[in-house]
Amino acid sequence: MRRRNRQALESVCATPIREDLQSARRWVVYLFVLGSISVSCFVTQALASQAVAPAKTDETTQAPPDYQVIILDPLVRFENIKDESVSQAYGGPNYSFESRLLTTGKDAVESQKLSVVKPETLSEPVAADLCKQLQTMSSRLARGNINDEAREILNRLTAINDRHVVLAQFMKVKLGPGASWNPYTGAITSPMNSTLVQAALVSCKTGQVLWKNEVLVRKVMTVDSPDLVKALGLLYKTLDLR
């Protein structure tokens, strides 16, 4: 009796299950075909866009903007981390760091095919004075923070030439406690020295920050250190005004 029931049940169920399997296979084939079509479309589109890409770069390779970059004298500050007291320069006098920054900044600007103007060579005697005022604000400007006072000075520079752009550079070296190890407790500390280099290009006409960047290195570097060269290279790596 039981065997008969099972045979009857199998004969009833078997047919629809087989049909379902067949239709499922059909759907898999459809989906595969559709998938391959869409993939091929995507690939052709990608290839087409790649083919168009050179033309696009031709469009973007515009002549650099006609800016005249005034490179402000860089501001270099060595300070004690505990009380912000100005510390003796480490690894060379301040002016040698300033000249290193100035040279790197000039090279980076010239690589953008922009003309460099020295503050002291500006025809208007007022301009040199304005640049000196701006230089005292380098820590703010190099961060891309333009306050009302700076904006006013920038506007006055625009009156002389509206193509003027200012490059501000700031370097802050913090001297802090060094590494330590307590043999009784196993407590350790790492040194707190750091060097921060910041630079920003600011448009005198609009007060807009055209470019800015900063590099923080957790060590103190000497003026001829390869680490300083590397840090300055990284600082100007992103400069692209085209």
Next chain:
Amino acid sequence: MRMTPKQYLTGVFVAIVAVCNCLAAKEKAPPDPRFTAIESIVILPMVDARSGTKENVKLEDLQKSVLKSLEKRRYKVSLSDNAGTVGEITEEDLKDAKPAWIQKLGPAEARWVMVVCVNDVASKMTFGSTGNAEVSGYLYDKQTATVVWRDKGIGQAGQGGLAGMMLKSTMKGEALHAAIYNLLSSIPKLPKPPK
């Protein structure tokens, strides 16, 4: 009656403690009137003045930590999420605060406002792990548009060995709390209010 060495040493110890206490009491300076005049301090949101890559730091927790430290020094303190109408606060603004700028800080009704700035936080893995933090604080009196107090605090934390390596994630926080503790230690503790 002859004194035993133990009694003699105890006597010397008590005498030293008494002398030290007297000296400490003598050195206790009268409280600074600029601080005793403070009725309540409003702590503004923490300023993030860090450079380079910024590690994740819970600034709200630090604001609460400042509140607790000031309460321990018997000041009436409250937190505020309103920095005022000064816009974005930068380190340069805080350092060279102009009177007009000070008056725009924080809620209009607040007189004494405090701003704490996180200058740097870093943690490092060596054979162990370390954390360094640097903070600066400013307390302004808006009525007189003056700086009542400003200071800097640094904190260092670290533990060597494998245990220290496993504790790396806690080092930043530990260093920051140490820095805040060191920063606020220069604010004088107010005398107990008369009963």
